[in-house]
Amino acid sequence: MADGNGALLQDPVARLxxxxxxxxxxxxxxxxxxxVRDETHDVKTFLLAPRLQHRFAYRPGQFLTFEFDIDGEAIHRCYTISSAPTRPNLVSITVKRVPGGPVSNWLHDHLRPGATVKAIGPMGEFSCLNHPAEKYLFLSGGSGITPLMSMARTFHDLAEPRDIVFVHAARSPADIIFRSELETMARQSKSFHFAALCEADSGSEAWGGYRGRLTLPMLHLMANDWLTREIFVCGPAPFMAAVRAMLADAGFDMTRHHEESFDFAKLSGAEQEAVREAEAVMPVGKVYRVEFSKTRRVIDCPEGVPVLEAARRAGVRLPSSCTKGLCGTCKSKLVSGTVELKHQGGIRQREIDAGMTLLCCARPTSDLVVER
Known part of the structure; x- marks a missing residue:
């Protein structure tokens, strides 16, 4: 179709x-x-696009860090991209509604087509492209399916003949996220195999497949050559811990085991011991006063120690996730004072110029007042 001057009128899709x-x-x-698309009764996928005519470039398995304005408060959360980079005009995040969760409930109840959100990224090293292999085993639990779905979609879109066994654990058949798409991929590709296991039946379906929790005998049935595969795992912390222990006890080469989780709220026993050792050998030096203006809590922070770590030692809980300056969850306003800040991309330079900092990697060089 052309206008009066003979110029072609482009459809928005053509422009994309x-x-x-x-x-x-x-x-x-x-x-x-x-x-916004419903995946299950309590899981939705949100499809997002740049407001300008840009495209996305990322590795399957990476995540974005979002800033949501909820009841006048800026809250940061990391969400893995569930879409594939082979479809570069949109990214999607797939979110399970968590009872009492401020962000997941806000997304389900308020994010609608036309609304906008802020995000930075993509970031993260949990990607099959960082560990190329001919054979993969993907093990996911619950909403931990998202990074593995991005990887599976990428290989499927490219018609890459990678041998993939995708195993997903869910509470019931009604809770299997992306079930229809995964079953379709398995029908269309001889090199892609999908297996689900459920703990119980759902109201509308009696489950006839694998039941209960993942065990080694089950794994042998799903992929009898699992010892030769590159394994990627994502899900709730107990699920990943159980898988890690099962693989290690069975003699799997754990250098080919890769896992992802954003649940870093609790230090592991080894990390706690490392903190205690660091405290024991820490030389006596300057100690700075750090005041949190909203809660009116005051802590001491020794020279060279990140504010987040000092807060944890003092029993002050602050929002955090990666603790490595990557995700931006602990981003906070520095009301006064100065810090040494070495981060890995979780904050923009213009935010630093505006007085923001990342508490997980901000080491005081003076007394501080932090808006928390």
Whole structure:
């Protein structure tokens, strides 16, 4: 179709297919919600696009860090991208509603097509592209399916003949996220195999497949050559711990075991011991006063110690996730004082210039007042 001057009138889809520059959250952090899709009774997928004609470039398995304005408070959360980079005009995040969860409930109840959110990224090292192999075993539990789904979708879109066994654990058949799509992928590709296991029946379906929790005999039935595969695991912390122990006890080469989780709220026993050892050998030096303006808590922070670590030692709980300066969850306003900040991309330079910092890697160089 052409206008009066003979110029072609382009459909919006045609304009999208022309491509464009790669989206960069550093220069434009606004994403627009294009659609919301129900995956299960308590899981939704949110499809997001840049507000300008940009495309996304990322590795399957990476995540974005979002800033949500909820009841006047900026809350940061990490969500893995569930879409595939082979479809670069949209990214999707797939979120389970968590009872009492401020962000998941807000997303389910309020994020609608046309609404905007802020995000930076993509980030993260949990990707099959970092560990190329001919044969993979993906093990997911609950909403931990998202990074593995991104990897599976990528290989499927590219018609890559990788031998993939995808195992997903769910509470019931009604809770199997992406079930229809995974079953379709298995029908269409001889090199892709999908197996689900459920703890119980659902109201509308009596489950006839694998039942209970993942065991070694089950794994042998699902993939009898699992010892030769590159294994990626994502899910709730207890699920990943059980899988890790099962593989290690069976003699699996754990250098080919890779896991991802954003639940870093509790230090492991080894990490706690490391903190105690660091405290024992820490030389006496300067100790700075750190005041949290909202809670009116005051702590001491020794020179060279990140504010987040000092707060934990003092029993002050602060929002955090990766603890490595990567995700941005602990981003806070520095009301006064100065810090040494070495991060891994979880904060923009313009935010630093505006007085923001990451508490997990901010080491005081003076007394501080932090807006927390």
């Amino acid at each position: 297919l022309e491509g464009g520059p790669v989206w960069n959250g550093e220069s434009d952090d606004i994403l627009v919600c294009r659609a």
